[in-house]
Amino acid sequence: xxxxxxxxxxxxxxxxxxxxxxxxxxxxxxxxxxxxxxxxxxxxxxxxxxxxxxxxxxxxxxxxxxxxxxxxxxxxxxxxxxxxxxxxxxxxxxxxxxxxxxxxxxxxxxxxxxxxxxxxxxxxxxxxxxxxxxxxxxxxxxxxxxxxxxxxxxxxxxxxxxxxxxxxxxxxxxxxxxxxxxxxxxxxxxxxxxxxxxxxxxxxxxxxxxxxxxxx
Numbered sequence: 001x002x003x004x005x006x007x008x009x010x011x012x013x014x015x016x017x018x019x020x021x022x023x024x025x026x027x028x029x030x031x032x033x034x035x036x037x038x039x040x041x042x043x044x045x046x047x048x049x050x051x052x053x054x055x056x057x058x059x060x061x062x063x064x065x066x067x068x069x070x071x072x073x074x075x076x077x078x079x080x081x082x083x084x085x086x087x088x089x090x091x092x093x094x095x096x097x098x099x100x101x102x103x104x105x106x107x108x109x110x111x112x113x114x115x116x117x118x119x120x121x122x123x124x125x126x127x128x129x130x131x132x133x134x135x136x137x138x139x140x141x142x143x144x145x146x147x148x149x150x151x152x153x154x155x156x157x158x159x160x161x162x163x164x165x166x167x168x169x170x171x172x173x174x175x176x177x178x179x180x181x182x183x184x185x186x187x188x189x190x191x192x193x194x195x196x197x198x199x200x201x202x203x204x205x206x207x208x209x210x211x212x213x214x215x216x
Contacts (some may be wrong), residue, residue, distance in 0.1 A: 019070025
């Protein structure tokens with residue numbers, strides 16, 4: 001059973017990450033981590049007629065690759081936790097429906113991947129599940145339309161503006177006895193920190209201080 005030390009949860013089951021995958025768009029593939037991705041899609045529309053549909057395909061690709069690398073079939077997965085930056089998590093909903101896996105939608109903005117792994121780990125720790133998939137996705141163009149202005153608007157981006165990732169990541173978590181797979185043994189949920197940042201383009205200024213605020 002899980003134990004708590006302060007606000008940190010200690011997991012006895014130590015869910016293992018037995019498979020993972022990351023797929024990205026052209027810009028991300030040109031960056032310093034380009035060689036680490038499983039797939040780089042030059043066509044960021046993925047052949048679709050909307051950015052939202054393209055984002056769903058990024059997620060579908062990442063999850064399929066993670067399951068393949070883990071040698072796990074969809075029937076073996078108890079649940080999938082996933083989220084994105086779109087209303088009602090439609091990127092995840094439409095991207096994952098064909099897997100026919102019980103779905104748990106989560107939303108944590110830029111922390112969604114960490115949050116989905118936390119929820120998956122806790123469900124495994126409960127004993128009610130043994131294998132879960134944690135995933136997330138985002139798309140620069142769909143995020144701009146969601147949070148700022150559609151690209152078709154032609155607005156000028158200020159120098160402080162960040163670039164939302166076009167891509168998706170997925171990890172397969174399972175309670176097993178593997179000695180080589182990384183595992184999750186602790187979970188610590190953060191508290192809300194408001195630094196009064198009002199510039200919707202400057203996401204970094206709002207998030208960076210929280211990332212480095214670590215207390216014993």
